[in-house]
Amino acid sequence: MKILIVGCGKVGRNIASELIEEGHDIVLIDKNSKVVEDVSNALDVLGVIGDGASYNTLIDAGIKDADVLLAVTNSDELNLLCCLFAKKAGNVKTIARVRNPIYNDEIGYIADELGLAMIINPEISAAREIAKLLRxxxxxxxxxxxxxxxxxxxxxxxxxxxxxxxxxxxxxxxxxxxxxxxxxxxxxxxxxxxxxxxxxxxxxxxxxxxxxxxxxxxxxxGVPTSRIKSVMIVGASGVAYYLSKMLISSGIEVTLLEADAKRCKEIAELLPEVTIINGDATDQKVLEEENIEDYDAFISTTGMDEENIILSMYASKFEDIKVITKINRLNYNQLINGMNLGSIIVPKQITAESIIRFVRAMDNSQDNEIETLYQILNGKAEAISFKIKEESAVTEKNLLESKFIDNTLIAAIIRGRKIITPSGKDKFKVGDSVVIVTTHLGLNDITDILA
Amino acid sequence: MNRKFIAYVLSLVTLLEGFMFLVVSLIAAGYKEKAFYAYFVMGIISVVIGYIGYKRKPANMNFYAKEGFLAVSLSWIVISLIGALPLVLTGEVLNYTDAMFEIVSGFTTTGSSILTNVEALSHASLFWRSFTHFFGGMGVLVIVLAFIPSISQSGMYIMKAESPGPTVGKFVSKVSTTARILYLIYTGMTVLQFVVLMCLECNWFEAINIAMATAGTGGFAIYNTSLTNMTPSVQVVTAVFMLLFGINFNVYYFILIKKAKEAFKCEEMRIYLGIVLIATAVITLNIMSMYESTSYSLRMAFFNVASIITTTGFGTVDFNNWPALSKTILLVLMFIGACAGSTGGGIKVSRIAIMFKDCANSIRKLAHPRVVKPVRFEGKPVEEETVHSIRSYISFYCFILIASVILISIDNFDFVTNFSSVAATFNNIGPGLGLVGPAGNFSQFSYFSKIVLIFDMLAGRLELIPMLVLFSKSTYRNS
Structure with a gap:
């Protein structure tokens, strides 16, 4: 498929490189010629220099025969405008990144009015992920x-x-x-x-x-299963805002540290139930003053990866604190994995996953659709759930008789309300959802797992 | 530095060359020539070695500019080293340096020869020479990129190193698709020329050799007299196709996707055709008194202007006898060369045009010291970095030119011969003036001079930087 991506920031780049792996044709559009040059050297993409919201640029980039347009610049308004024009200029599915919490409340209306196929908000997805981890x-x-x-x-x-x-x-x-x-x-x-x-x-x-x-x-x-009752969040970022809202609604006590006084005031108006502390968390005294050791969980979500890493390393010293670290850039993967940072949340990776899911489902000519896709084992494997919609080679034999590709495992069969951990005697049936774990990245169809 | 990756690319190139040898051995078999054994054995050996390397794909396929450039320059050296072997094995060229010169001249689409009697060669070897033109013209690694998508993730570094011109763009998102489109256009045009020539009283062997040598803008001919004895219509058709292969392939892509309007807007093409027109007119007037008919003068002028500016180097007449003005114009055309993104050599029209505008700008700066006016080309402002790289390109170009002329002078030929032989090889043209004119050849040079010229041909084809990277100390640091 031909996919246009407007905005060559870290999200745009990450999505582009993931989609290239899947074999799609990518065109990247950005105003900054240096960035475009840089990206088209590093990745197998066509770079177009220009304003993504300009009709001529979109035509240049080939909107007419494109299938999907992703607008992921750092301006919500520009993203929406791009999608609007793209929709008019060509027959494409449009996806916009919209982060402003104000728009977030009216997201359904915006998507309907502008004909968007999907709106992505990496911050809200990251917040959801964190909330799940706290459970x-x-x-x-x-x-x-x-x-x-x-x-x-x-x-x-x-x-x-x-x-x-x-x-x-x-x-x-x-x-x-x-x-x-x-x-x-x-x-x-x-x-x-x-x-x-x-x-x-x-x-x-x-x-x-x-x-x-x-x-x-x-x-x-034999691992502790105590419930989280209080959480300390550092950095009043977008993720922190959405997360605080979620946690408060499930009755968890939240303390939020933020160094910038102005931002503190803003967030205090938005989140009256949260204890907002105006202080620099990188100052150990501030954390001690707030009795960090009394909290059940510590989450670092400042805009600086380095700061988050240091804070989490410090918090990990205390036993019985669940530590979660937000990382924006993933360049030093191996290094980060060796550190004691608790759970690592990478918003751009979550975004990329949801877009790949969308694109793969679109790409699917047959009816066996991908329902859910996650990258696991540090991106080296994928967990995918397929919906089996019709009879095919996979539904013919039971699992013992079928030959599957290597490094692939059938994790579960979901049949109605029943969840089956499969054994050799089990068989796929139409209507099942099947969860597969595999190191063969880029599977599109359930029949791909047959050897 | 990712050495394993470079070794992988080299084995891919060896594999490709093995297949090329096998094709040549089919020709030899068709003509029942003894050369069959040399090409067939070399083909099998190359395929086997290449295939072993191909199977040992490195785990780490990451590469950057340095690896890309090194892979390209080493690939060209390796294909030339291997490609020269059959000529020696068949006994048609007596020593390896000469064979190397001949094959480098083929791959770089130069067309300079050390052979005094081309017609003595077997059909297989004649075909092999033209075949090297065909693949050298569009690029050996471009075809590798087209078929092995796994190396094309950062394939732009390779494209950049191998494709001529100050900036290299892609037609579509994927390097491998772009490479395929390029070869599709290229092969299509070659086949078209072949068919036209077949209709014009050429036998198929003449037609295919001329077509391949024209496509790569190479210039190896299968007769000692080059195209002199061909019919006028063959000469005109060949001249037209030479000019076509000298145009930026972007133009053909635009025509292919039915954007003819964009295609004709190409500024570089217009300048290029303008130069051809003016040069042809001036030379025709200049040589008119030498020949009986004006149409003959016009045809000779047109053919040789096309042959020289596209850096093909086919001959129809010995222009050594032409008046000084005509010869000088041809010498200047040698340096200008064809369009960027074509198969031709030389400095390239776009570089000359941008430099010209840049010079005009610096004069304007004297009158208005604070004027802000970027150089514009193809309707767009040219990046300062591109202008800078062209400036350093031209400087490098002059340094190498001067150094080569000095080194060649050791052989003690006259200045015109020395200078034009370097110009003819460095710009990938073929014939020069004086002793190396259309009627002469390069056999009289010493081995040392031949090696210098071999370097010039490779440097000229790969546009200097990839070859110079080989000699840079920082390339080998810590590795």
Whole structure:
């Protein structure tokens, strides 16, 4: 498919490189010639210099035969204007990034009026992700399927755990009918395990289970499952705003630290229930004064990655605090993974995931549609749920008889309200949703998993 | 530096050359020539070696400008080193340096030869020479990019190193698709010329060799007299196609996607055709008194202007005998060269045009010291960085030119021969003036001079920088 992306910022770039991997033709549009030059050297894209909201630029970039237009500049208004013109100029599906909380309340109206296929708000998605993590503080990442009925969650196996040094099949707590280990991240390596895989200390285990059994699972493994009652957030960013709103509505006490006095006043008006502290969190005294050790969770969401990392490292010193770190740039992946930063949230990655999901579903000529897609194991594997809409090669035989491609695992079959952890005797049926975990990135169709 | 990646690219190129050898061996088999064994064995060996390298794909495919440039320059050296072998194996060229000169001249689409009697070559070797023109014209790595998408993630670095012109653009999002479109247009035009020539009393072997040598703007001919004895219509058709291959391929792409209006707006093409028109007119007037018919003068003037400005170097007449004005004009055309993004060599019309405007600007700056007026080309302001890179390109160009002329002078030929031989090889033209004129050849030079000229041909084809990167100390630091 031909996809136009307006705005070569970090989000635009990230999405472009992910979509190239999927084999799409990308045209990037930006006003800044330096940036365009830079991107077209680094990525296999066509760069167009110009204002994305100008009709001529859009024509130059080939809007007429494009399929999707993504507007991800840092101005909401420009993004909306781009989408409006693009819609008129060509037959495209438009996606806009809109971040301003004021627009957020009227998002449905805007999308309808401008004919947008999708509005993305990385901050709100990040906030949602964080809120989910706070529900199960022992997990470092949670991806939900089927309206939160089924989760793939990741946690670190520490040295004291009973799981260390055993084969998966020998630890009944993680290999029973309700729990399935779908992936292991060991250093830089991503492993799709089988029953004979031995778990080592420090492994990040990705486990597929039903939502209401998560606490039971953690209990069985022997990790604490206490509920989060109070949260300290640093940095009054957009993410912090949305997150605070969500947390307050579920009865969690929120304290927000922000260095800028003006921003404090603004946010205090918007969020009357939150305790706003005007102070520089990088000053250790401020954190001590606010009794950081009394909180159940600590979330760093300032605009500076470096600051977030340092703050989280400091917060990790206190036991029993769930730490979550927001990272905007992902350039030093390996380095960051080695640090003790708790859960890492990357808004642009969440955005990219949702766009890829959208594009893949659009790309699908057949009816077996992708419902949900998550990148797991540090982006080296994907968890995808497909809806099986018609008979095909996959529905013919049971799982034992079918031949599947390597490094691929069927994590769950969702049939009506029932969630089945599949065994060899099970068979796909029309109407099922099937959750697949695979290191073959870019699967489009459920039949792709057949060898 | 990602050495494994460079090795991977080199093996891809070797694989490609192996296939080329096999095609040539088919020709040899058709003519039942002994050369078959040389090309066939070389073909099999190259394919096997290339395939082994191809299978050992490096895990780390990240590469940047430095790797891209090095991969290109080394690829061109490697294909030339391998490509020269069959000529020696068949015994048609007696020593390896000469064979190397001949094949570098082929790949760089120069067309200078060290052979005194071309007609003694086997059909296979004649075909091989023209074949190198064909692939050298559009680029060896461009075809690799077209078929191996895995290296095209940052393929722009390779495109930039191999494609002529101050700036390199893409037609579509993907480098590999762009490369395919380029080769599609290129092959299509070559086939068209082949068909037209076939209709004009050429036999198929003449037609295919002329077509491939024209397409790459190379200039190797299969007769000692080049195109002198061909019919006038063949000469005119060839001249027209030479000019067409000297035009920026963007123009053809625009025509292909039915934006003919954009295509004819191309400023570079207009300047280029203007130069051709004026040069042809002046030379015709200048040589009219030498020949009986005006139409013959016009045809000779047109053919040779086209042949020289596109840096092809086919001959129909010995212009060494022409008056000084005509010869000087031809010498100037050698340096101007064809359009950027074409298969021709030389400095390129766009560079000359931008430099000319830049000079005019600096004069204007004297009158209005604070004037802000960027150079405009193709209707758009030219980036300051592009202007800067053209300036340094021209400086490098002059340095290499002067150094080469000095080195060649050791052989003690006259100045016109020395200067024009460097000009003819550096600009990838073929024949020069004096001893290396259309009637002469490069066999009398010493091996040292031939190596200097080999470097000039490669540097000229790859537009200096990739070859110069090879000699830069910072390229090899910490590796």
């Amino acid at each position: 199960f503080p022992s997990a470092i990442k949670i991806d939900s399927f089927e309206k939160d009925k089924l989760d793939i969650l990741s946690f670190v196996v520490n040295e004291k755990s009973d799981l260390v040094g055993k084969k998966i099949m020998d630890s009944p707590v993680i290999s029973n009918e309700q729990v399935l280990v779908v992936g292991i991240e060991r250093g830089d390596e991503a492993i799709i395990p089988n029953g004979h895989t031995v778990i080592e200390k420090g492994d990040k285990l990705s486990v597929c289970t039903t939502d209401y059994r998560v606490n039971e699972l953690f209990h069985n493994i």
